[in-house]
Amino acid sequence: MSNTVRVQPDLKFVQELQQVGGESLKKCYQCATCSVACPLSPADAPYPRKEMVWAQWGLKDRLLNDIDIWLCHNCGTCSDLCPRGAKPGDLLAALRNMAYRSLAKPAIIGTWMSSSKFFPILFLIPAVIYMFIWSLMAGKLGTAFPLFVTDGHELKVAAEGAIIYGGLFPGDYTIDPIFGAVFAFMAFAFAGGVASMLKSFESMPRTFIVGRGPEPSFLSCLIDTLKNEVAQHSRFTNCGKDEKDTERVKGHLLVFYAFVALMIVTGIVAFGHWFGAWFLQKVMGLEGGIAAFIAWSGHTPMPLWSPVKILANAAALALVIGLTKLTSRRSALDAAKSTSNWYDWYLITVIWGITLTGIGSEIFRLMGQKMLAYPTYYLHLIFVFMLLAYLPWSKLGHVVYRTVALAYARKIGRLPMGAQN
Amino acid sequence: MSNNSILVVGGGFAGITAALEAAEVGHEVYIVETNPYLGGRVAQLNQYFPKLCPPSCGLEIQFQRIKNNPKVKFFTMAEVASVTGGPGAFDVKIKIRPRYVNANCTMCGDCEKAATTSVKSEFDFGIADRKVAYSTHLFAFPQRYVVDAAACAPGEMDAIKAACPYDAIDAGDTEKTLDLQVGAIVWATGWKPYDMEKLTNLGGGKLKNVVSNMQFERLAAPNGPTAGQILRPSDGKAPKRIAFVQCAGSRDENHLSHCSYICCMASLKHVTYIREKNPDAQVTIYYIDLRTPGRYDNFMQKVSADDKLTLVKGKVANIVECECQSPIVTVEDAVTGIKSEEKFDLVVLATGMQPSCAGAKLPVQVPVDEDGFIIGGDDKGVIAAGCAKLPLDVMKTAQTGTGAAMKAIQTVVGR
Numbered sequence: 001m002s003n004t005v006r007v008q009p010d011l012k013f014v015q016e017l018q019q020v021g022g023e024s025l026k027k028c029y030q031c032a033t034c035s036v037a038c039p040l041s042p043a044d045a046p047y048p049r050k051e052m053v054w055a056q057w058g059l060k061d062r063l064l065n066d067i068d069i070w071l072c073h074n075c076g077t078c079s080d081l082c083p084r085g086a087k088p089g090d091l092l093a094a095l096r097n098m099a100y101r102s103l104a105k106p107a108i109i110g111t112w113m114s115s116s117k118f119f120p121i122l123f124l125i126p127a128v129i130y131m132f133i134w135s136l137m138a139g140k141l142g143t144a145f146p147l148f149v150t151d152g153h154e155l156k157v158a159a160e161g162a163i164i165y166g167g168l169f170p171g172d173y174t175i176d177p178i179f180g181a182v183f184a185f186m187a188f189a190f191a192g193g194v195a196s197m198l199k200s201f202e203s204m205p206r207t208f209i210v211g212r213g214p215e216p217s218f219l220s221c222l223i224d225t226l227k228n229e230v231a232q233h234s235r236f237t238n239c240g241k242d243e244k245d246t247e248r249v250k251g252h253l254l255v256f257y258a259f260v261a262l263m264i265v266t267g268i269v270a271f272g273h274w275f276g277a278w279f280l281q282k283v284m285g286l287e288g289g290i291a292a293f294i295a296w297s298g299h300t301p302m303p304l305w306s307p308v309k310i311l312a313n314a315a316a317l318a319l320v321i322g323l324t325k326l327t328s329r330r331s332a333l334d335a336a337k338s339t340s341n342w343y344d345w346y347l348i349t350v351i352w353g354i355t356l357t358g359i360g361s362e363i364f365r366l367m368g369q370k371m372l373a374y375p376t377y378y379l380h381l382i383f384v385f386m387l388l389a390y391l392p393w394s395k396l397g398h399v400v401y402r403t404v405a406l407a408y409a410r411k412i413g414r415l416p417m418g419a420q421n
Numbered sequence: 422m423s424n425n426s427i428l429v430v431g432g433g434f435a436g437i438t439a440a441l442e443a444a445e446v447g448h449e450v451y452i453v454e455t456n457p458y459l460g461g462r463v464a465q466l467n468q469y470f471p472k473l474c475p476p477s478c479g480l481e482i483q484f485q486r487i488k489n490n491p492k493v494k495f496f497t498m499a500e501v502a503s504v505t506g507g508p509g510a511f512d513v514k515i516k517i518r519p520r521y522v523n524a525n526c527t528m529c530g531d532c533e534k535a536a537t538t539s540v541k542s543e544f545d546f547g548i549a550d551r552k553v554a555y556s557t558h559l560f561a562f563p564q565r566y567v568v569d570a571a572a573c574a575p576g577e578m579d580a581i582k583a584a585c586p587y588d589a590i591d592a593g594d595t596e597k598t599l600d601l602q603v604g605a606i607v608w609a610t611g612w613k614p615y616d617m618e619k620l621t622n623l624g625g626g627k628l629k630n631v632v633s634n635m636q637f638e639r640l641a642a643p644n645g646p647t648a649g650q651i652l653r654p655s656d657g658k659a660p661k662r663i664a665f666v667q668c669a670g671s672r673d674e675n676h677l678s679h680c681s682y683i684c685c686m687a688s689l690k691h692v693t694y695i696r697e698k699n700p701d702a703q704v705t706i707y708y709i710d711l712r713t714p715g716r717y718d719n720f721m722q723k724v725s726a727d728d729k730l731t732l733v734k735g736k737v738a739n740i741v742e743c744e745c746q747s748p749i750v751t752v753e754d755a756v757t758g759i760k761s762e763e764k765f766d767l768v769v770l771a772t773g774m775q776p777s778c779a780g781a782k783l784p785v786q787v788p789v790d791e792d793g794f795i796i797g798g799d800d801k802g803v804i805a806a807g808c809a810k811l812p813l814d815v816m817k818t819a820q821t822g823t824g825a826a827m828k829a830i831q832t833v834v835g836r
Contacts, residue, residue, distance in 0.1 A: 029709060029710075030673075031668070031709040031735070032734075032736055032738070032755045033736050033738040034738075035753040036736075036737070036738035036751045036752060036760060037622075037738050037739070041760065042760075043760045043761060044759060044760075045758045045759075047759040050758060080675075081622065081675070081738060082674075083668070083672055083673030083674055083736075084673075084674060085674050127563070211812040232796060252587070285436040335676075418725055
């Protein structure tokens, strides 16, 4: 028995896994139903059966470097068919949660995001920042709930006027610099997370695929991934076949494209303001024509008939429909088959928060209810901050991590069994 | 005054054994059997463990013992309608369904020839048809035909009656009830194969060439629809590649959570049928882990030496069929970690044992577990035996029958 392999189980790791959502993993008896049930797992070393045995054995290194946790789209078919109620789908979700927690730095945010008990800290950070701005501006304007009239390019506080959020929370000096910094912070955290993820994938042994040509470049794989898996949800659509799975895809597509639309709206506003109004009009001194159009197109508040505003409102509606589908599916989950964890509920809560406070801000503004409008907008800022600043440590981190993993899987030829593309 | 007689519910191997053991020490025994014949599941097998005997082998002796013992009375097509009283003094109401055939029957088969309507044969688990006037199998005991009046076409009963040369058809037969006073009850209602239509991912009941292990027994049995030739149902050709799917619905929280004990052995036994009848066929058994308890391991060693048999650790979780109706199974070999699709000519689902009384309201007050097995009741004078109690092989079933007879005697004696 000279070549006996000694398994060194990491028991603490097994317990950690059980805590973050893999509590049933010990029930698995390795029948391999799950690997067959999974419509996305590849023919060679399919998941999630091997992850179940790695988890039982406490093979931490294998699990932390495992690309397959990102190839899973969590339809739950494996858990539905599991004869033991071992919930392999929940285990892979738990492993992804561990990855959200540990991939990006600083690690303290990962800790805060891992449990509902830290939620107040995450909420209070933006709440304090925006309350500071609000009180500062209230002092300057002489009221915490101002109404404005437009005087040329300037806004003036008046007794009879309109609610203009940009008057209380000026974009140039408060909103844009803060969100700019938040965005840079997030991008930086993601860069570190992606780098360590790719390094971990590289460390894993690869399958030699007979008859495969030269390996494509990562960039071309990334483009293919964006075209197929991201834009068309091609894998997601194949993940699970029953009614609730198709509803999930519809809900996700609506929310995804709503966010794309809102990103475009934000882009137009930023472009109109910073390029049109600031650069062209103010710096270059151009008047009229194209410069005025660009500046106008990004000027807020927009009239309701503006195509940009129509796009924004359509996106808000899509968010409500999509979120309703996703939330109702998640609340109807059979607890014996699959359970939702804090990462799931955090994301759903924050996106609902953004959606409802966003719609509320618009409605209260149009109704002229300043006492409701400004607090709602304040909450809206908090929720947007919570989505963006903590994104790499939240479940929404999959937008980057899964995309990179899917592109990498294309590069190494790790495709679902029978898939050509 | 306590009653010395014993009621045995179920005329399968456990029930017959219990009845004979009690009768042969002097107790009056009544067997109540819902089928038109005695012998239960064993009668439907091709061969049974431990010695791979044909069912006639063991049952013939039992039937002789029943015939020769005036203390044993049995009722076929009968069910227990109600039970009142307690240990030592039960009042039992028995309901006997009409058979429409009296004791004049000589099994000549003229009635069957006269019958025109066919329905699915319960005895063959639906893989063949029977007429409305039928005998389940050659070896049926009692040797008497049955007429399925409910399925008869208008006027068909008259034609059947007219065809009988012995005046054995009693078209006016009706349901009868019977009151029995007994001191103890042996509950030996046995098992039924788990409904394979519930195994939707395995194509159970949908794909023609996916059969259950009990259907496979009928295919291999000389008194079965193919006269013992193993042929696939879709086209009647001899299958060259056969797969067995173990734990089809057993050890599964979504179906039967228990292990049915004998299915691994049954599939290994089926390999010996195939080797005898289709010597060149390739066989694969897909399993989670092969459970071959005790001395059965010797049998496993012997069968697995077959070089045309492959044992693969991995549960089949998906079966579809190709255009030629050959089943395609998807399975991950958990040892090599490779998931693949394999095409076979015939797939046998090793479905498990579900207690016959699962889900039904029993006329006796006995505790049952979540799967419907009886887990007590001895103290109330109701003693479970055989597969009503837990999944067993025939040998152990007989042992529980003897044990139940002992407890039943203890219940009625010395009160």
